Amino acid sequence: MCCSDEQPKEEPKVAINWSTVLISRTEFLKLVSVVCSGFIGMIVAIPAIGFAFEYFLVPSREDWIKVGELEKFEPGKTVAVVFRDTTGLPWDGDCAKRTAWLRRVDEGNFEAFAVNCTHLGCPVRWEAGAELFMCPCHGGVYYSDGSVAGGPPPRPLHRYPTRIAKGQVEIKVGPVLTEG
């Protein structure tokens, strides 16, 4: 199927013979061609790859986001607050909307939890009757303080820092999933 048995003595080779590259015209021309090809490749590839992975070149941001007026929240109640991701693109539309669970613990204290289950990231629901967060994917359960009550989650729900500024409740949101 394959090659002929006898090879001619001086069969030309594709690979560069580095020992003669500066004295042999053939070898030198190979080198010139390889360098040119590599140059073209780099010119084409670097901006393309840099563009496709631009997010590594932009630092992550954390922002304090207003989620509502202080009076709106009842002590002891856990509610969903919806806000917009400030790091998104102008044409994100609804996919830049986010929800967090916000609990007014008492007069001046709030707790805000990411909706993502720490097991696989599915959105947990607050079941007011049971006073538990439950995950629809694999049955992770959390208590009202975000600690794990049952099921597979390895960690408590992620907490966003909260503060009250000028009568507004604010939460500090960074990358939604990368808090580890």
Add this chain to the structure above:
Amino acid sequence: MANKVIDKALEWLEDRTGLVKPFIHMMLHPVPGKSTWAYVFGTAIMTSFIVQLASGVALSTLYVPSGSQAWESIKWITEQVPFGSWLRATHYFGASAMIIFVGAHAIRTYLFGSFKFPRELNWISGVFLLFLTVAIAFTGQVLRWDQTAVWTIAVGAEQALRAPFVGPMLVRVLCSGDNVSSASLSHFFAMHVFIFPALLVALIGFHVWLVLHHGISEPPKAGKIVKRETYREEYQELLKKEGVAFWPHAAWRDAVFSTLVVLGICACALYFGPPVIENPPDPSLINAEPKPDWYLTWYFALLALVPAQFEDWFILLFPVFLVVGMLTPPFISNTGERSARRRPWAVAIVVVVVGSVLALWQEGVNEYWTPRFEATPVPKTAIGTTDSDIEKGAKVFNDRGCLYCHVISGHGGRRGPDLTDVGERLSPDQITIRIVNGGVNMPAYAGNMSAEELKQVTKFLESRRPHGLKTGPSTHLLKGTVPVDLRPEQVIDSSEVSGSPAQKLPKLDLAPAEIARIAAIAQDGMTEVRLGKLAESKASDPEVKKLASLMVTEHSAANEQLKELAAGVGLILPPDINNEQKALIDSLSELSGSDFDKRYVEVLMDAHMHAITVFETEVREGSGSLKDWAKNVLRTIKRHHHAAMTLSK
């Protein structure tokens, strides 16, 4: 006349391109005469892929890969555009067909030993094609850009996040940024329509080239051995003896089967229609239940069923295991028998893999691990009584979410045990303790239920006796411990809290997680004492005996302290060790001599290792006197662990 013109034209074309003869050569290349219907899967994949290319390119002419518009454009394509719904349906079922036939093709080539010399690279390129097919299908699911799609990215990201060091980096690659956004969609779009198809086409070209280069593997015969030195010659001889031209003697089967495949795709498209585009891709809508398409359901089930302690490893290593496992056959045995009749292990592997995937798939469809939010309340007829407390208890059961995870008379979820006959299995005290303290997967309801409600729901559960049986002597199991723990003011009695029915049990000023932790610590402590007593009588090595009595004394003391502390904060401790621990003690009591010694020390090491983490958590996150106690005992636990470790050497 016409023939002559065609011949002339072909002659000219051959002269100017040199492509006609190689094409004819390819079509007429000899294949083993006895190749059968088993050989049609490869072309079935090709045919489905052609369906994908045609429908995919067509769909891309209207689809908008923008975060705000993709969903609407798909809705428009489906509802307004002629053929739109049809193209989406065929694109979906074409993908399904590709996945199915990639699987069938892999199984066929594996069972026929076709991966053996000289076709190792056929197999290896095929494995990459398989994973590429899954990747292209997965990225396609994301392009639907509905609620499931955005949460699918979140699920993928959460898994990637578990990778050590590079986790956050992988998440950024997956989301193309810090969050799910329009950028994620565009990147998935580029992968789905440019990068992966290009790779797929290139790899298919390579794969088909190899098939032509080595020839289609002949159907295996038991006893016919593949040898590196002679295989090629034998194959050529076989072709000479009984080879037939591929066109049309083998091709017709491919053509007929591919037609059936296309008809099947059309039938599914006609019958089922395109995948439903449900809710919009708005991550603020959290009533989502993201689920992968059918071909990954088994994997989804696996993630639900894998024990939590291995999960990190599993999520990280299982995909690697799959790839490496698939690549190994030609490296392990690329010569020798090809026939499945002489390769029992190969058959066993296929049976086990296919069986496991089907079983997991079934589990994934049932999803018993999921709380059933839509469960219907236990109806009056099933409650079966008009006792007002029991009825109220049933309402608590429904309202407090117990129903999501427990079935009673066919109503409810299956995450936890079926409670239809719980009154025959557990005493009221046991029921109460379980509700208050929780269990492995069950939350401790201590802080989430009023005393009144607890009493009612216990009464309701106690009345679940479809066979009219009463709980046996276990009712008295709690004697001795309960009176200590259930101090008068905490005894569950509605008369005490009747003034404020919504009031929580007064005693529990503890975080629910701590309640569960302390309960587990108490059981661990009791287990240590029991194990120690067993070892005191059974151990053969005096050193082990000495260690065992140390366990008994020190753990008994710690248990007593804990009991007092718990009573002080009003915590009900479990009266007895759990079944797993009982089973452990039973398994140990069956051993004797040095076997027993060895196993006991092992158990000690494991248990104390585990205890160290639990105690450290309590020291870190616990509260008040319990935390201080844990701090003290932690030193003892570490000492025990060290002693066990020294003995084990």
